[in-house]
Amino acid sequence: PLFAPLYEQFSTLPKIIDYLKSIFADMVTHVERIVNGDDEEFVTAVLATIPSRYAVNVIVSHSPNSGVPVIFEDMPTHLNLLGHVEQITQLGTVTTDVSMIRAGALHRANGGYLLLEASHLLEHPYAWQGLKRALQSRKIKLSSLEQMITLTGSLSLAPAPIDLDVKVILLGEADLYYELLELEPEFDAVFKVRADFHDDVVRTKEHELALVAKMADIIDYAKLYPFDNSAQATLLEHLSLQAEDQNRLSLHSDLLIKLLHESNRHAHLNEKDIVDAHDVIQAIDDMEERSGYLRDLYWDEIKSGQQLIQTKGYAVGQVNALTVVSYADSEFGLPARLTAVIQPNIGNGEVLDIERDVDLGGSLHAKGMLIMTSYLRSLFSQHHNLNFSASLAFEQSYAHIDGDSATLSEACALLSALADVPINQSFSITGSMNQLGEVQAVGGINAKIAGFFDACREQNLTGQQGVVIPMANVKHLMLRDDIIAAVKADTFHIYGVQTLSEALTLMTGLPIDTVNKKGRYRKNTLFGKILGRLMLWDENQNGHDDLDEKDQSDKEPSQKTSSDKVTTQKDKKRRKAKRQKKKKDREKRKREQEKESNNNVAIENEKNVD
Template sequence: MQATNWWSRCSSTCRPFPKTYRRCRSTCQNWPAYVLDNLILFKDSEGPRSLLGGMTGVGPMPPGPSAGGAALGVNPFLPFDLNVLVDNSGVEKMPIIIIEPNPNWGNLFGRIERRAIMGTYVSDHAMLKPGAAHLANGGYLVLNARDVLMAPCAWEGLKRSICNREIRLEEPAEQTGFFIPQGLRPELVPLDLKVIVTGDESIYRLLTSADNEDFWDLFKVKAEFDSQVSLNEENMMAYCSFICRTCADEVLLDFEAGGAARVMEFGARQVADQNKLSTRFGQIKDLLIESDYWARKDDSNTVQDHHVMQAINQKIYRLNLVEERIRDMVSDGSLLLDVTGEEVGQINGLAVYDLGDFRLGRPTRITAQTFVGREGLINIEREASMSGRTHDKGVLILSGYLGAKFGQDRPLPLSASLCFEQTHEGVDGDSASSIEIYALSSSLSGLPLRQDIAVTGSVNQKGEIQPIGGVNQKVEGMFDVCRTVTGLTGTQGVIIPHQNVKNLMLRDDVVEAVREGTFHVYAVKTVDEGLEILTGKPAGKANAAGVYPKGSVNHLIAKRFGELNDSMRGYYQGVFANG
């Protein structure tokens, strides 16, 4: 009767699928023959007799197992059981979207489980378990590229399944030659799904170059997600919506308008752009949770702007130990750095150190020495194998700039050395190229440079200042050193490229100091503008004859090149005369 009821339900379900219907019907027709051939599996045992039967206080022995299948641990009704591999009866929304966080072979394509019976492992159709590909069949499967590539055989199996449009439930160990007891060969499952693989740009480029035979054919659509968005009314409303949703999901206090504004200001600082907002919402969520903590500790009913600032400052405090140690070394004189006075051939440059979870700006002394010779510019960092390619390029640009400006009618007999003082690690980046020009110009002209002003900015061969990265950390690094070593004198400041003004998202204390005139930020477009700020003298512009105004910085540099040229000529004339 149970088989009849089952067949009635099964036939009504399978009739729309003729092939499945025929197979189910054939299976049901074979059941009587199977039962007759295996009657021993269904027989019940009378149970063992007790040798103490009839004695007072001794009960009968418990019933024993059946004579056949149950005695061996086999369910005699197993062939009549159904294994519903995928049950979508509870799915409420379509299409189905499956996100697999651990895409190894078993989690992707299913597995064949086993049980131990009499010293061996056996399996049956009821022990077939589905994978993410089965669950997502007819919908979407979302995977992380790095996780799939790290799982053995998973990437090749995924490509094979997509290409053949079928899921093969098998043991991956069989492909490596291992012996698998009682292997099942389940029939192939037709596959119809969309696979979405997420990852960073480097993994995408790796796959397009190393796996281009299959990758281009299988994954045809590439979608890029930016880490920043424009700062406009629509995105600000979206930011506020994200704040509200996070507060609801994490049971946080409501944010006041000032607190939400601080969060958006933090997002703008993360991308260092006054017109952009960060879309790295993991960092924003962490800030919201920590701000809520400080608001609750303050017994506030809402999160206000000073709670957000406290969360930001506390995070900086947990990470800025290296920055504090550098300031201490400057204060006690271990790191030589002047933030007052003037020096010839010496200038304060600005560097950024990236520690992974924290970036800090550090002022660094850069010196230049010039003398008679033909060696040209000597980059001490390069000679010591401590210079990166970008920094080497920046130094080579200096030769082009000096030659174009002062070597049009005569050769430049110059030997000069450039050095980042007290740096014991590698130097890279071209943001110091303009600084090195200022140091060289000071050494050649004999004019001292202000030490209370630090400089950053790259330069091209035409003397135009170009933008750099990390401008906020660089400005704040100089500000902190000045405030710690001597206090703000009202003359200290930083020279930055004019293109980086839009990237300024400075701390409140730095903004307040600039507003009060105790600290300054100068934006320059050319090398000459920077020279005028650092020397206090006009840079000078050449007339039609190529002559610079007397007393200008460029006039003194040109004059010094003339003296070096005469010195070299006199030296070689003496050598030839003494032949």
């Protein structure tokens, strides 16, 4: 009678019916030994419910109608992946039986999917080799890790191999994937499909609704208060800020979970039963405040005057560059003074990058400097020799600097110093630049703008201050509410530029590179002033040469031999010819300048007549 319900329960599984009939027959045959208990095989073991002879070890069980298994193994050791046979020690004797066979992750995921962290898998000895062997042979074979390590032949159970049909998904960084491709020849044969995950998505209505649904799942799972539409909108705006793009949304779940929990906490403290935008904003402010220790140190130095920042007035060869300080999982923007100094008649247009020479500048920063120097040479070397050298430095900077976002500000400072034209210190500037003078997008634009705005507010807003950014970065703006309010009130400004000339026009108030009919820069332009100074330095140098030659002739001794006299006569003739040639060259340049000036006057007169 005890077997009747079992036969009925498993009537559709003939293998189990055959197994039950075999047990029934064995029990009838050995009924006396079962009753008397004269054999350990027929005695119920400690912590067991039935004799070991009839024990059944179901190592894997799936709920009916639950679909294929999806298993994530967070500790993928060799034993946890492939399973193992446990052993017990009784009176110094190690024993085991079929009831001590333990399933591995491959057993539990068989017929479905197994997810593993690639870095965790590679941390454990023999785990990768065991997984690879199982996937290649399509069978799960239990093996003793102790036997593999010690190479001993200890007696143990050897369960029959089990057929394997599983999809294994490895999760990891791209760098680890490339290393595995290079160092593991069979990796690409075992894992044939590669999928890259994006950090963000395009901001569309469908994706916004999907993220709101994700929030609802997190809220339901964590049993948080409900979030109203204003709170959800604020969260979406913050995700766009994290993506640094108005038209994209960040997909980092960790940040979203933190914000949901902290917003829920503020609603609880305020004795509300629903979370609104105010709670979310407070949570964001609290997170920024907790990670703002380093930022506060910088701002204390600016407020106390230790960091020299000028947000009004004019200065030659000096600009307010915009920088971003990144550390841990946070970043903030700060203005930094960038200066350029010119040494006339020394060198051939070399630009000394002080940051690079003292190993405080990275390779990308050095690349930006070289691009800017090449562009400078292309502007003026065709008109005049570059008879100067220059140096550029970030003042009061004692940390490593990298990136090419300072290229535009460096070019503005250097050209201002060459032309001796002051730059409006009410502006700050950031942007990369190519060899054609075109301005390119940079990262961290919102933090940079916020940094200069805070500096201007600390030194009082005049209504003239603003930032100059690449036009390509305009779509990335996700600014704070107070900055947006200041821009609307016309007390702070944001300018987008596409070329170096546009940036210089804003910062100097001069035309930059207009030319006359002969293709020369006009005198009233910034580039024309630079060419005028290059010529002036050359003339001054020639004048010094003449003076030096005169002084040297005065110092010649009065007593000379006949051969010395002949040599002196030749030297005098050569010096005289050289002076005459320089005099003719100066007169020629003077005539050309007068002619160009007359042409300009004639053109202006024609315009007036028109």
